Amino acid sequence: MGGGVSRLITLCFVCFQEPPQQILFHIHKYKYEFHVIIVGHCTKVPRNSNLENLRSGYLFPEISRHESEHLRRNPDASLIRLGIGDTTQPIPDTITLAMAEQVRGLSTIQGYRGYGAEQGNMPLRKAIAGKFYQDMGIKANEIFVSDGAQCDISRLQMLLGSNVTVAVQDPSFPAYIDSSVLVGQAGELEEETGKYGNIIYMNCGPENDFFPDLSTIPRTDIIFLCSPNNPTGHAASWQQLKQLVAFAKANGSIIVHDSAYAAYIRDGSPRSIFAIPGAKEVAIEISSFSKFAGFTGVRLGWTVVPEELLYSNGFPVIKDFNRIVCTCFNGASNIAQAGGLACLSTDGYQDLCKVIDYYMENAKILVDGFTSLGWKVYGGKNAPYIWVHFPGMSSWNVFAEILKKTNIVTIPGRGFGPAGEEYIRVSAFGQRQITLEALRRLNSFL
Amino acid sequence: MGGGVSRLITLCFVCFQEPPQQILFHIHKYKYEFHVIIVGHCTKVPRNSNLENLRSGYLFPEISRHESEHLRRNPDASLIRLGIGDTTQPIPDTITLAMAEQVRGLSTIQGYRGYGAEQGNMPLRKAIAGKFYQDMGIKANEIFVSDGAQCDISRLQMLLGSNVTVAVQDPSFPAYIDSSVLVGQAGELEEETGKYGNIIYMNCGPENDFFPDLSTIPRTDIIFLCSPNNPTGHAASWQQLKQLVAFAKANGSIIVHDSAYAAYIRDGSPRSIFAIPGAKEVAIEISSFSKFAGFTGVRLGWTVVPEELLYSNGFPVIKDFNRIVCTCFNGASNIAQAGGLACLSTDGYQDLCKVIDYYMENAKILVDGFTSLGWKVYGGKNAPYIWVHFPGMSSWNVFAEILKKTNIVTIPGRGFGPAGEEYIRVSAFGQRQITLEALRRLNSFL
Structure with a gap:
């Protein structure tokens, strides 16, 4: 028995750009484009409805x-x-020299390194804890080195699964919502508003100093907050972040704080959510060397999951994140990690x-x-x-x-x-x- | 209203290893261990049931x-x-010299590179197509460069979602099953058999030449096959892979072929599933530089998704995989990619x-x-x-x-x-x- 139609001309209500060797009858969600598809063999594997639910292009x-x-x-x-x-x-010489040395060492018996720890090399984890989280009580083992913030956002969504409710700033970096759709948290896209039905959009504009008016925001399990914000450039003040931590604590929510642009803060606003007392019980922080060190192509970032952060059943979130990192990731490139360590040296x-x-x-x-x-x-x-x-x-x-x-x-x-x-x-x-x-x-x- | 109990001693039916500063009442699924937890603040965020369903350690x-x-x-x-x-x-000098040159270039205006394409640099994609898929009709745009096979297995599971059925070789590389559990495909773990209820385990032992007896295997959406196999070391023969491709075609299944150890094949067995005619309509291939080039710590791999591979509704899988790669990944390190290109040079x-x-x-x-x-x-x-x-x-x-x-x-x-x-x-x-x-x-x- 065949697995599908063979060499038949059929009409296909699907959505993509010019496929080579195939002509598609194509109905885009917003625009109408018409093609005819010549299907060679269709598997019987259903398309993931979460992907169907996603806007067509990132x-x-x-x-x-x-x-x-x-x-x-x-x-x-x-x-x-x-x-x-x-x-x-x-990238400053100090840093590329350290990476080049690491690279050339890989050609020697003494310098060769295979798999590193999935969570990152301990000297780098310690250096991140020391440089960015001094006096905040964040320990090296709470820092998970990654290949970048965007990648960790997806791993975090895999951790959270489909049964959590989510709030995002509007506007915000699109990876939060897109990854939320991918794991099935988002609900249906409402065409007239352009919003997903199950996501709470926290409006951020000049009228509220680009920070959500928390008195109008319903409780969600997860609150994504990016500060300094991408795209608005707003850095949340001490007062604003304190309010947010209190709001999360009262609601039993988890804040996912994206601090990828923290190094750009000039006015003394907090560079980490963990500068706020009590944040360790309610927050995860995602960050990156991309914009801090010009590592957009080198790929290096980190995520902080404090031991104090617990699910409703008392289970520590860090244990699950560690399991995700060990199963879905194999550590950041050891070359990038050597560069990361050099970034945190005094000269670097x-x-x-x-x-x-x-x-x-x-x-x-x-x-x-x-x-x-x-x-x-x-x-x-x-x-x-x-x-x-x-x-x-x-x-x-x-x-x-x-x-x-x-x-x-x-x-x-x-x-x-x-x-x-x-x-x-x-x-x-x-x-x-x-x-x-x-x-x-x-x-x-x- | 508080988000949970505060500084209370409570009993917690959860499962993990010695938590610092906390004593846990801990019931492991197999063993019984007893602790008492001191809970500071519990959020109200539910633990993802897929993670609860996962065996405790990778x-x-x-x-x-x-x-x-x-x-x-x-x-x-x-x-x-x-x-x-x-x-x-x-790692041979040819390769680390190329990486070191790329690294040092990052300190110059001319050599600096930021974000690369999420799918990988085109010269590397072309080189992979030319070196490993010559005469198989695989095009460079069907090759997605990754930071390693294990990472792409998870991204692939994110693509497939929870509503597909899965078959795996038994024994097999544990990432297939663990990632399957993580996205909710696996069903319950049956304690007596050690198997997940919704996964088809394809027995591979000396009695069947370490290759599944397909006459006994029910149809599934996805068939994971690793050849040469990790752990048994068996390389599927031409005959065996031809049978598998025919089986997948008849059933409308997708084969996920893991060829991470293909470079070790000595007996002329196929090094790619795409050496089998018709495989492009039924297969994805995941591969890696880790064992081929000693890149376990450098992190580089690739996945091939042919344009001909279609879901049951005729939609090309490659479009969704591209969307996943762009949303959940930001490209492999450009340093590792320079190394990958050098691996495929004649000398390298x-x-x-x-x-x-x-x-x-x-x-x-x-x-x-x-x-x-x-x-x-x-x-x-x-x-x-x-x-x-x-x-x-x-x-x-x-x-x-x-x-x-x-x-x-x-x-x-x-x-x-x-x-x-x-x-x-x-x-x-x-x-x-x-x-x-x-x-x-x-x-x-x-």
Whole structure:
């Protein structure tokens, strides 16, 4: 008995981009495109309904696709990328020398290393605890080294499973919601609002200082909070984080605090949720070397799961996270880990602070530039992102217009959630002269 | 209202190892251990029932734990590790030089790279397609570069979701079943058989040439097959893989073929499932640089998802896998990828073949040694693992006895599944003189 139709022309209500050798009858959830599929052999394996429930493309690859499409149409365009928050400045020598030494050691009997601990090498875990969590009572064994924050968000969702309720900031980094959909927490996508039915969207705009008004937020099991926020650039204040920890404690919630941009904080706001007393009983923190050390391509991050954090049945969350890390992960690259350790040396850290200062000078230039052009600008003071308001306008239209007229890639705020409409996110990562050139182009356009 | 009890002494029916600062009342599923927990604050977040359903420790960290415990009791023991299949030989210079050059380039404006494509750098994807899939019709865009096979198994399970049925070889690499439990496919663990109720265990022993008797296997959505097999060392023959592909096609199943040890095949058996005509419509292949190139600590692998592979509704699996990779992963380290490319250069590949030959000479020594000691030995001819039969004996007991009497770490076959009882797995990774010393010790013990 055959496993499906063979070489038949059939109509297929499915959703994807131009498949080679196949013509698809394709109904997109938003747009209508029509193809005919020639099916060779269909398995009888059902498609995961969680994936069916997911918006068709993850935001950042979608932006790259728009960028490529623009370049295809305008092959001579001199593109400026202020879209995806990708680091551009060289990694200080101190750090790459340490990695190169580790690499070359792998060619020697003495220096060769195979599998490391899934949780990360202990010297690195200790260095992270010492550098970022001093006086917060976080121990090295509570730090799990990862290959980056985005990867750990998914592992965390695998840990949590489908039976938890979730709140996210709106707007927010799209991985929280997308991974939530992937594990089946999110409910149905409501087309008119653009929101998933089971997710609580915590509005963050100028009206509430970009921090959720907790008096209006229902209890959820999990609260994702990103500070400094991506995309708005807002760093939660001591007062705001204290409120959040008290709110989580009263509700029996777990905060998942994303501090990937903590190194950019300038105004004394807390760089870790664990700076707040009591946070160890209610919070997990995800963080990264990507933006702190220019490791976007090197891949290194960490997650803190305190021993004090317990499920409703008293079982420690750290035991389950450890099990997930050991089963679904095999440790970060030992080369990246050697680099991470060098980042936290006195010299490495000082050198990195200079790179961060450089990006923050770009941020100031962008903030001042947009402001002088008459636009209302947020962020850029404690984060490498500028959040620009275009009242009454569609963010995808603003994005498209800027790209078309100035060859500058930004990110439409709508990509970060419904509350991102009317905004675009502009990245301060980049060479100084390119940032200045971007402003010149925007000056003549806006 | 508080989120849970505070500083109360309470009894907790949960399961874990000695928690610091906490004493637990602990009922293990198999053993009974009693503790008292002092609970500070319990959140109201329910523990994921899939994690509750999982055996307490992942096999390999459990083995490491036994190893450490043995060393703690016998601090002067000269331990030989033939347990976890961890590479030991230096990586050829050609490869580490390429990585070191990539690393040092990151300190220059010209050589700096941030985020790469989530799917991997195209030159590496092309090189993998050219080196391993020539004449099989696998295209570079069907190859997804990963940070290792174990990590991709979990991402694949996230793709498949909880509503598919799964068959695994028994014995098999434990990540298939454990990740299956994590996403909720497995059903309940039956204590007497040690099997999960919803998983089909395909017995693989000497009676069926270590390959499932497909006439006795019910249809499942997914069939995990590892060849050369970990732990038995059996490489599926052309005939066996052809049968499997036909079986999957007739049943509308998807084969997940793990070829992490393909480079060790010596007898002309297929090194890829895609060497079998028609496999592209029914199979995914997971593979790795770990054992091929000594990259266990460097972290690099790949997964092949052919465009022809379709769900029951005609939707291409590759589109969903791409979405998972973009959402849950951010690409393998660009340093590891530079190394991967060097592995596939003419010189790099030749150098690696010598390292593989070295391990396979160890394997031969072990096979001959155990055989001359009168034990029935399988594997070791197309894989770096020896599968030794101890009829009528408990594999955990054999493991413990060998460790106690000879200070040699092996792996108890039972850790790979119920059909692994009476066996131990011995790894051929190691220095020659250590392999020889292991045999001397075993000689006087067995």
